[in-house]
Amino acid sequence: MEISIILIGLLIDRMAKMWAIGNLTHVSQIVIIKNVFSFLYLENRGAAFGILQDKLYFLTFITTAVVAGMIYYMLRHKPKSTMARISFSLIISGALGNLIDRLVYKYVVDFISIHFKDIYYFPIFNIADVLVVVGTILLVFYLLKEEKYGD
Numbered sequence: 001m002e003i004s005i006i007l008i009g010l011l012i013d014r015m016a017k018m019w020a021i022g023n024l025t026h027v028s029q030i031v032i033i034k035n036v037f038s039f040l041y042l043e044n045r046g047a048a049f050g051i052l053q054d055k056l057y058f059l060t061f062i063t064t065a066v067v068a069g070m071i072y073y074m075l076r077h078k079p080k081s082t083m084a085r086i087s088f089s090l091i092i093s094g095a096l097g098n099l100i101d102r103l104v105y106k107y108v109v110d111f112i113s114i115h116f117k118d119i120y121y122f123p124i125f126n127i128a129d130v131l132v133v134v135g136t137i138l139l140v141f142y143l144l145k146e147e148k149y150g151d
Contacts, residue, residue: 016127017109020041056102070088090138094130
């Protein structure tokens with residue numbers, strides 16, 4: 001199950017980024033919901049929220065170490081909880097998706113823009129980011145449940 005989740009997440013992320021590269025690099029943006037949601041191409045040379053700009057080698061090392069650690073943990077401890085296995089798989093998939101970008105392009109392709117008119121813009125993100133965030137939220141729920149009830 002874990003390998004399937006990782007591969008499907010990677011496939012969706014790669015396809016979405018290839019679409020963004022092919023369709024957004026020559027237009028200013030594609031508006032989906034006016035003043036709320038659009039697709040807008042961005043080459044992110046940092047990490048989440050634009051931090052650590054131009055720290056390619058550091059981000060590559062950290063991502064590789066985290067992914068290796070998570071894979072090691074999953075192989076060594078073989079979590080019984082489906083939620084734990086899914087959460088780790090989603091995080092790994094998203095991390096690998098952005099790692100591939102860093103290795104191939106030297107930046108991460110971001111293209112999803114959520115905003116409220118011109119008042120507030122959430123940092124532009126991609127599918128890999130969504131996978132990492134959803135996986136992390138599931139992992140937090142799992143850890144809180146485990147702490148309260150045991151596994």
